[in-house]
Amino acid sequence: MADTKREIERKYAADPTTALPDLTAVPGVAAVVDKGVADLDATYYDTADQRLAAASLTLRRRTGGDDAGWHLKLPVADGVRDEIHVPLSDTLPKALAALVRSRTRDAALGPVVRLRSARDVRHLLDADGGLLAEVSVDRVRAERLDGGDGAAGWTEIEVELADGGDPAFLDKVDKKLRKAGIEPSSSPSKLARALDETGARPQRPVAAVPATGGPVTAGDHVLAYIRAQREAILALDPAVRRDVPDSVHKMRVATRRLRSTLRSFGSVLDRTATDPVAAELKWLAGELGADRDQEVLTERLTAAVDALPRALLTGPVRGRLRTWSQARHGGSRRRILAALDGRRHLDLLAALDALVADPPLRPAAAKKPEKVLAKAVRKDFDKVAALVERALGLPPGTERDVATHEARKKAKRTRYAAEAAAPALGDPASALARAVKSLQDVLGDHQDSVMARAALRDLAAQSHAAGENPFTFGVLYGREERVAARREAELPKEWKRVRKAMRL
16 A cells, blocks of 8 residues: 655755754754664666656665655655655555656666665654654765666755644754755755766656747747646646546646647647647547546535535435545546556657657748737637627527537637747737636536536435435525526626737
């Protein structure tokens, strides 16, 4: 079974003669406890071309200390990583191999570097004896294991915040260390330093290398946006597999942004080449969508139940809602994991690599971005305009629900196009993106109400079949009808704001 912890730490350069200052002088520290020296032996795994290192991921098998086992570290922010720990075994756990699959693809993982460290540990305690942070002085010896004969040695200091601690405490320790002449390390991790100092600096795959300098042409700007969404898909893959809250939504949005960009900027990228990729992105968004739609519905219905007066709650409403949600969530989770583990997903990632490595540029890609990108955004805007005007002209009902949903989808595409164009077009594109986002929110809440009413009909039927009183679900249905009516009444005003923001 895997355990996950949030690791917040800072690293400092040192040498064998570096002495720690008196850390009891750090505000909040009542005692410094010497925990002795632990001998650690860690073997780091990667592909032959070091794909994990290029993505700032570390995968290791370590013995010694109090957390022997397999560890996978995933970057969250500067100095912050999620560490996933699996008990010690002789072979790489399948669960960890799956979490790095979007990076490794079909490439084998093997030992790359061995790090042996003598770790001199001290605990910083508060007045109640609680752990604030762990400070260690590590004397490291690195050895290449992938056929090279490089070796290196160094000393460094690590300060790791205690679980649940206030990150601001690290600033206090940092101030004390700097005052003693101890400066932050230039290497983000031991592995990165080992690779650098043994002559094995990882080379980023060609597909991930951005153009040198800032974007200049229309093609530069479109490709920069495409690269960002591709990287988001890769980076979110482990979070989706771990069922991290909101990860499915974020990955789905990146997928949609990428697909929309390929469609919106057909004057820049040849759609005969990109349409097959866009079709596969639509497939992936669909696989992710079942779980995300269920998350949204469950959150909405749960909040609605919580907001009801007790007098309107009849029967085991919360239990019925929980059972309904869990049944649908379990199936969609299995579907997502099957999709991410399948050959079709790997082929899509390979196609994205090829797209950014050798983009099918059209002549307009070499032109200045202002006219090319603005024209593409205006084209998408015109499609939204036609759909919104049609929806406004229809009476309330199923046909209008369908029309507003179609307008919402095209609004997203216009927003993403404006976002991609904003670095080149500046404030007008940014303002349009914000206005369309507001319109999208109104249309989205309307669509969520449509979906909620369908779910409430289902829940009422299940409740009735089980001999329960479905009254509460009927009350919620009526409230959702009123939500939809309010959103439809807001639509003309929101659309007017969008038209006013259209200045491209």
